[in-house]
Amino acid sequence: MMAKVKFISFVPWVTIGSVIGSLFIVPMMPKIVDALYYKNKYNNEAVNFYKTYMDKCYTIKVTMPPEESQLYLNNIDDAKYPLSEVFDTTYNSSNFFYNPSADYTSFYCKEYKKYMNIIAFKDVNGSYVEKELYLTVNRDDMNNPAYGTKDNPVPVLKAVGVSEPIWFSGKDTDSVFMDNFYRNNVINYLKYKMP
Incomplete structure (x- = not known):
């Protein structure tokens, strides 16, 4: 013992x-x-009902403000209205650069008297400034009084130029590419961003 x-x-x-x-x-x-x-931080079911969201969307025509305009929210307050956001999907720091991110262009739309936010989950690499655009918006969002304010702008998940491309590469003139871009944008918006 x-x-x-x-x-x-x-x-x-x-x-x-x-x-x-x-x-x-x-x-x-x-x-x-x-x-x-x-596991449950984001809406993993978004891929199942993105078509319902897209079916309620329609296209509007707007003219974007000049680059230094106070109509862009980022020009008013850079900290409160950032130009991008990264969504953490894992605790693993080695996967940081694989996290999804979104670029934002938030502005006041004079034509519809609402604040809008062009959201892109893929780098557009182009410019919206002083161009005429077709914006695709959701009917429910446009009719909901909770949307269209500075703190909750109407989400815009597809933007194409009326008479000239927005993307420097001209990709936005390719309808097949833009359909895929729009579909993926809607799924990512519903998954990561929509309340």
């Missing part, structure tokens, strides 16, 4: 605990946090 007690006192319990922690528990932390927090 005494020999067992002496043997147990020589076992390096702290070392064994450190090995177990560093080999098993620490590597599992991102998976545990993802399962508990990120």
Whole structure:
């Protein structure tokens, strides 16, 4: 009996605990946090009902303000109205650059007397400034008095130039590309952004 007690006192319990922690528990932390927090953080069912949202959309024609105009919300307050946002989808910091992001162009639309926000989940690499655009908006959003304010602008998930391309590459003149872009934009908006 005494020999067992002496043997147990020589076992390096702290070392064994450190090995177990560093080999098993620490590597599992991102998976545990993802399962508990990120699993239901966003609307993972968006892909099932994006068509319903798109069926209620229609196109309007607007003229965008000049670049330095106070009609762009970012020109009024850069901190409150950022030009982009990143959506954290995992605790794992090595996946940071794979997180989805959205670019925003929030502005006051004189034609409809509402604030609107052009949202793109893919880099448009172009310019809306002082151009005539066709904007695709949702009928429910346009008719809802909760939308169209500075704090809750009407989301615009597709914008194309009326007489000239918005994208420097001219991709917005390709209808097949724009249909895919719009579909993916709607799904990502419903998943990450829609309240």
